[in-house]
């Protein structure tokens with residue numbers, strides 16, 4: 337009897353310990369948690385959140401305020417400006433493969449976009465045999481964007497006509513995450529309109545994390561005329577979700593505000609069966625010194641991107657859909673067929 341009681345106590349204790357791990361939700365302080373209390377982000381109590389089934393254990397990443405202005409999901413438009421990039425840019429010419437062309441050695445892009453761009457162009461070539469895609473523009477400095485803006489003003493010859501060209505600081509090209517392409521074939525250049533064989537790129541660009549940023553039916557939101565040739569990198573789960581739901585970046589970032597850390601997270605399963613959870617963490621951008629704590633998973637891959645205004649998007653890679661399906665099958669079958 338005593339032995340049985342001890343066993344029961346041990347089992348209960350063990351079960352409690354496991355439940356704590358599975359619930360996984362007591363935030364773990366990171367070693368570099370040297371943040372003074374006034375800069376600390378108030379993180380909602382995880383005990384009350386409804387993330388139990390996720391079994392994700394969260395800790396914190398200490399992040400400086402200026403990180404709000406960098407990352408794959410930064411919004412740059414007529415209203416929201418960006419600063420010049422100071423690092424991470426490479427010459428496309430020096431990093432590209434043979435299946436597309438680039439205007440000259442000075443066309444730059446963030447290095448992190450090169451691998452997906454090369455893979456997309458490889459696959460486009462494999463599918464169509466075409467190697468005529470020509471990258472005309474990549475990164476622009478603020479000074480160069482200002483030149484373009486002024487030229488455009490001069491050309492329109494009247495200040496009453498709003499310039500089509502973005503003001504300095506307001507072009508997505510200043511992020512290093514965008515390219516303009518055209519077609520360079522037999523010595524002649526033509527506009528990329530995404531039709532015919534080139535429709536492949538429009539249909540598949542999200543598989544590589546790119547999207548057409550300025551669609552015709554969203555001009556009222558983007559404030560830019562349709563530009564089928566302008567591709568923006570945002571990462572695969574976001575590009576696929578936005579395209580599937582017909583959302584431009586402005587709409588998507590607004591939607592993500594509903595998926596805060598303490599609330600339900602946005603779940604995305606990509607075409608290649610990768611599962612992601614996405615959530616928004618507001619950031620106190622009035623605090624410009626020191627770091628703030630952003631909740632992130634401790635045992636899963638994630639990326640963190642600023643939205644370029646007031647917060648972060650955390651994208652957690654949960655695993656493959658097969659893994660998750662296998663897990664639920666195991667638990668279902670054990671319910672259906674209890675062991676003798």
Ligand SMILES: [Zn+2]
Pocket residue numbers: 473509514515516563565566567
């Ligand atoms: Zn462009």
